[in-house]
Ligand code: 13P
């Protein structure tokens with residue numbers, strides 16, 4: 001076990017040694033003791049754009065989760081390597097959409113609804129899912145650009161299959177004016193439709209039955225209790241929260257939207273924030289002039305994001321400095337081709 005000072009010295013030494021050959025990226029949900037070493041920080045859309053712009057770096061160490069590192073690999077050149085400090089840093093939501101299940105669902109959808117559906121996947125999905133979407137004329141989205149992407153998709157087809165996050169899909173489509181009656185959920189485990197409220201022909205948004213185990217922990221009861229305690233506190237949540245929570249909140253939006261809203265708020269503003277705890281704590285520390293608290297009274301860390309820690313970062317850095325690439329995330333060429341089609345479409349739409 002190293003001391004804080006030893007970690008800091010060794011991480012900085014290895015980083016200095018690698019110079020411009022290396023870029024470290026960090027998602028906003030990363031721990032403080034990791035994100036402080038990132039050359040770039042951002043939400044998933046910003047990090048995808050930044051990865052696509054890296055000309056000089058030979059290696060990217062991605063402090064985030066597996067699907068984000070895959071996207072970075074897809075968007076960078078073949079001679080650039082992408083490293084995930086801990087391969088166990090997955091995303092439970094991304095794991096809820098399996099390519100075989102999607103192929104089966106697509107057959108049912110074609111039978112039930114014909115060629116009227118365009119697939120759109122949240123970037124929180126595997127490269128194989130992104131490739132499927134790319135091959136079938138669809139695209140990806142993030143929570144920052146979901147509305148623009150759904151507008152684009154509706155200009156192509158009558159219906160959208162949105163995966164894996166039913167909540168982001170439902171919340172975004174509803175905010176665009178699609179009533180709940182025109183949405184249904186595809187239960188990929190049982191292979192059947194759920195929540196069908198009217199005739200199938202009326203359906204416009206088909207939601208995959210996936211969710212984020214962190215954001216679905218926020219509840220309407222928490223909002224009610226908070227408003228009883230302090231009616232002046234504004235509630236701001238991520239759109240991966242459930243429909244009822246988003247409807248009960250004052251504002252909802254992506255990680256970057258939450259950060260920008262709080263950064264631009266006047267001193268004395270009061271916020272209860274429904275998103276990952278590392279980000280909320282950092283916002284509270286960097287804005288002591290405001291009152292910022294987590295919406296829930298209990299902690300809600302994204303456990304997989306938190307797997308990226310200093311020992312793993314140091315190990316990947318020192319290995320790289322010694323000439324060994326460890327924990328490389330590499331997407332095969334065929335999957336890269338089609339998932340890049342999907343990601344490039346997104347980057348050109350918004
Ligand atoms: P953002 O798109 O807001 O970065 O969110 C990514 C994520 O995993 C949220 O849970």
Ligand code: SF4
Pocket residue numbers: 065090091092093094124212213214215240276302303304305
């Ligand atoms: Fe996945 Fe949720 Fe963690 Fe985001 S917060 S990486 S969606 S499990």
